[in-house]
Structures are given as structure tokens and as C-alpha cells.
Amino acid sequence: MSDLPRNAVARTAKLATLPLGLAGRATMGLGKRLGGAPAAAVLTEVQQRTAEQLFRVLGELKGGAMKFGQALSVFEAALPDELARPYRAALTGLQENAPALPAASVHKSLAAAFGPNWREKFTSFDDRPAAAASIGQVHRAVWHDGRDVAVKIQYPGAGKALLGDLNQLARVARLFSLLVPGIEVKPLIAELRTRIAEELDYAAEAAAQSSYAKGYADDPDITVPDVVEQAGTVLVTEWLPGIPLASVIANGTQAQRDRAGTLLVRFLYSGPERVGMLHADPHPGNFRLLPAEPGAAIAEVDPDEPTAWRFGVLDFGAVNRLPNGMPEAIGAALRGALAGNAEEVAQTLREEGFLKPGTELDPEAVLDYLAPLIEPLRDPQFSFSREWLREQAAHLANGKNPAASLGRRLNLPPSYLLIHRVTMGGLGILCQLGATVPVRGELGAWLPGFAEEGLDRGDEAGEDAVAE
Structure with missing residues (x-):
């Protein structure tokens, strides 16, 4: 039995706490207004409590809740600062982390993809996930030819979890209008729902990543890791070191911020012309800054020298195919x-x-x-x-x-x-x-x-x- 469906009841219960919590906070707010508290102060308190609960619940779940949280995380910058500060760290954490699969489930997935002798593919394999996200987690390993690789393993039952979570979230979309009046959440959820099959197709993702890697192979500023092997729900690519963009957002120098921003724009808008595709999952967890000089250690790179940094891109599960370029x-x-x-x-x-x-x-x-x-x-x-x-x-x-x-x-x-x-x-x-x-x-x-x-x-x- 897969890990995600086994916890379906608990997952639904956690998501169900969101509208219940909103109802309780709304009642509390009404009581405070009747007691004479200023309306603006009451609204801010209700927003803060809603935000804290919302992202705590999303951060505890995989599947559609995690995918939605990642998509929503880029809009954190639009929130009023008094709301954004208390949970900014938890929100950006959605871009890199999620509860991990146990090692036994990981080994079972590898055996299903590569056969019972799957360990022969690797010189070494770390059972501890290096990163975990909405539909899969990544393990660091060394391929049998000596290359450092990232092994992306899809969560068993990920498709069912994605669809179930997104259906639940669609029912509580009004929560988000409380946080950011005017935000359009229902279309975002609907778009994520329609792309579930594509997100789960690692063969299609491998093909897209290979096209990007070829299209940017000679680019001195943008790096896409090569695909090493793909089978079933396992995707092996070259390991991409570097500073996660979330860390640049939190602690980067202005030169690093400017460099990352410039190369992000260049990557997103050059893709349709160079490879006929638009990378369609722009959140900080999918990007890195890495030394421009191959093999250089991050500690050796001047953080205030823009051209000392390249831009690395991960995760090509969501792409918009534009063979004729941007309209x-x-x-x-x-x-x-x-x-x-x-x-x-x-x-x-x-x-x-x-x-x-x-x-x-x-x-x-x-x-x-x-x-x-x-x-x-x-x-x-x-x-x-x-x-x-x-x-x-x-x-x-x-x-x-x-x-x-x-x-x-x-x-x-x-x-x-x-x-x-x-x-x-x-x-x-x-x-x-x-x-x-x-x-x-x-x-x-x-x-x-x-x-x-x-x-x-x-x-x-x-x-x-x-x-x-």
C-alpha cells in the first residue's frame, strides 16, 4: 500500500481544519469588533492567524497541497509585511522541503524501475533525501561511471493525492481572499488540476530536460543538468550544486540578487526561442546560483562579483510547449x-x-x-x-x-x-x-x-x- 493513500483520511482532516479555523477566527473577530476593537486591527489579527494555520497545514502535506503551496509561495511578496514576516520562513520552506518517504519505500521504487539489482547502477546511494517536494523526493548518489547524480523518486500514489488535495483546496479558496483581497486562486487550482498527468510523467520530463540541456549546453550563464537515465517513476540527472534561490532571497548580496534576477528573466523568456518550451514552474526551489567557473567552490567565489555566478535550473515536469516561440x-x-x-x-x-x-x-x-x-x-x-x-x-x-x-x-x-x-x-x-x-x-x-x-x-x- 502506498504511503500517501494510507494517510488519506489524516490528510483530508488536516485540510478540513482550514475552513473550520476560518469560521472560528471570524467569530472571534466579530466579538472583538462588538467590543470596540478597531476594524483594521481585528482584520490584521484574523489574517495573521489564518496565514499561520494555512501554511502550517500546507507545510505538513505532500501532494496537491504542497504543489499549491509552492505555486502560491511566489506571491508572498505581495502580502502586507506585517502578515508576511511571521511565516515567511515556513512559506519559503515549502519550496524545498516536505515529509520524506522511508528508505524501504525508496528501495521498492528503485527496484520497480531498475530491477532487483538496482544498486549496481550506483557506486553509492544516500537513503536520506536531499530535497523533498510535492510529487517526489531527491536523493544524492554517485552513478556507476563516477558522476554525482540526483535521483528523483515519485511518491507512490502521488496522482491520487494531488487530485484529492486540489479538490479539497478548491472548496476553501475563499481563505486566500482574506489574506490578499483580489487574489485569484480558483484558476490557479484549476490549472494545477489539469496538468496532473503531465507532472507525473517522468519520461516526458526527461525529454523536456534533455531538450533544455542541449539548448543551453554552450551557455556560459545558464546551466541545465543532463539527464542520466529514466525508468518508470525514477529520474536520474546530473547533480547541480549551488545556492538555492530561497537562500539568495534570504541572505544574498545585492550583486547575487541582481544576477539571479537578470538570468531568471533571460532563462524564462529565451526558452521558447531556444528550445520551443517555456519553463512553467517558476518558484525559488527550482533555481540555483552556482560558480561560473566550473569546479570552483562556492566559498571561493566573490559574492559581490555578478559575472562570477551562473544560474542553474531544475525540475522540468511542467513546461509549456511553444514550437513557434512566444506569441x-x-x-x-x-x-x-x-x-x-x-x-x-x-x-x-x-x-x-x-x-x-x-x-x-x-x-x-x-x-x-x-x-x-x-x-x-x-x-x-x-x-x-x-x-x-x-x-x-x-x-x-x-x-x-x-x-x-x-x-x-x-x-x-x-x-x-x-x-x-x-x-x-x-x-x-x-x-x-x-x-x-x-x-x-x-x-x-x-x-x-x-x-x-x-x-x-x-x-x-x-x-x-x-x-x-
């Missing part, structure tokens, strides 16, 4: 928005299916709605911050703001779902990093329809903007 309409809309051509941008949205037939809109409200995407492009470089993201979120959540009303009337075409997720997730990470990034130059190099005379272009242009 040119995205770049054209951004270019038009920068130029203030509201009618042109509105027409592009109509043609791409963002508006249902017959829907009327104020073109100027469109530019206001797109402000979080446009503002970082106005100058050669932009400094992201949690404060900036909170201001943008509050602006778009303000019911009196025409842009907020527009957001509720826009339709997100299926072909843009993952592009939207990656864009929003990338913004969240950049703001967590507090990175200064030459976004305009990077998009000018890789986003069809966006480049125009006067924009910074190419890797050299981006690096020059940082140097300035």
Missing part, C-alpha cells in the same frame, strides 16, 4: 502600451481572445491594468521590491479602480494560461529578490514583436545596463 501579440501589446497606444493594445487583446464578444472596455483602463507589466520596461533597468508589488496588488484590488473592474471582465485564453502563470510567478520572485534587472533589454532580445529601435538588445545590452 508575437504579447510583445506587440507591451510595445504599444509603452508608447501609450491604448486603442492598439485593446484591439490586440480582442484579437487574442482576452475579451468575450460584445464586451466593452475603456482602452485607458487597459493601460492601467497592465501597469505592473509596463512599468519595469520604461527605463533600461528596474528595481523590483516587495513594496512595489504590494502597491500594484492593492491598486488592482481596489473596487473603485476601473482597472479592477476590467480584470474581472477579462477572459484568459487557454493558450495563455501558463504564460500568465510564468509571468506572475517571475514577478513574484523578482520582488522577493529585490533585484535590479535590465528587463527591457532582456525582453527586447527574446520577445517577438517587442523589440524596436532604441530598446536595449541582447545579453551584452543587458549586462551594460547593469554596469551603468
